[in-house]
Amino acid sequence: MSQDPQARAVLKEAVDAVVNSFAKHTHGYGRVNVVEALQEFWQMKIQRGCDLKNGALVVYESQPSASPPYVCFVTLPGGSCFGSFQDCPTKAEARRSAAKIALMNSVFNEHPSRKISDEFIERAVADAFHSFKGSREEAENPSTGIGAFKFMLQSNRGRTMLEFQELMTVFQLLHWNGSLKAMRDRNCSRQEVLAHYSDRALDDDMRSQMALDWISREQETAGIIVQELEISMNELKTARLAGRELRFPKEKRDILQLALTQIQSDETLA
The missing domain is CATH 3.30.160 (Double Stranded RNA Binding Domain)
Structure with missing residues (x-):
């Protein structure tokens, strides 16, 4: 592209x-x-x-x-x-x-415009509606992914987005991966979710766990990883050539490639 x-x-x-x-x-x-x-x-x-x-x-x-x-x-x-x-x-x-x-x-x-302020939070939440096709009602509900995102921004007022990016990417991935919904279905509170993940680094353990989730999805819907991987690679390339921030699309690609590699390895050993 x-x-x-x-x-x-x-x-x-x-x-x-x-x-x-x-x-x-x-x-x-x-x-x-x-x-x-x-x-x-x-x-x-x-x-x-x-x-x-x-x-x-x-x-x-x-x-x-x-x-x-x-x-x-x-x-x-x-x-x-x-x-x-x-x-x-x-x-x-x-x-x-x-x-x-x-x-x-x-x-x-x-x-100063890059500092997380009330005006910045309003714009970022609006972008989240667009990206995840959510509704404004979700932003006021702390049990939803967008609601948790808004609360997380509010808890980091005064920081800049580059300083805050890893934490934001963790929650973007949890939302994309379906983990936030799963935690909500188990009646985990917003405070419990934020307390658990706010100090978690986006490391190989987290990527491996998310890759396992996609391997489970692949067993239910054959081809879903390749389909999602193609989308994420196109997103990454488009964003890279436009000079945009890349952590979220790059992590999606890496997690999906990890899942695909694991599946191919298992098939070789079978």
Whole structure:
């Protein structure tokens, strides 16, 4: 799924402008090393008192490929994920492309409009209605996925979205995976759900558990994983080329690939 060339050119111009501006403001000369600049930006945030439980670590992940264009993802402290938004002829260029878009978003994230405020919460909840085809009544019901999302935002007023992304992605995945509905059916309260997951890292154990849920669905509806995986891969590619935040679609893809790999492994052993 290709992106409009004009839109991609505008995006590249905007990213380059922000990167060059960052270089000037940090007294950089010549071509800025965006990989180093991105790491230094988040180290500066930590030094200024930003509370991030995993520290200032910036993590890169190259997508396996035997030939160009190469793709790289970068996950920031706080959990936000961005990817290379250009057609990259080398793995090093893909890494720089991912660092560029991540640095741009990190700089923009400092703007007051990115702070979680009442106005921000209203917009984010409205976006959730659209994404999950929910209703406004759900937002006022704490036992629903959208209601829990709204409560979670309200509990994190004053933080920025990049700092809050991992927690938000956990609850997006729980909603997508059907886990929130299952907990609601077991009469778990909003407070119990939030208490259980608010301090949980999005780790391999959580991904494995969600993959098992999809394996169970596959046993009921053959082909559902491949179908859902194709959707998530298209979403991820479209969002990456548009320079958008990627953690949710990337985690969906990874969980579904994990489930498919496990099924194929079991079939080989059978």
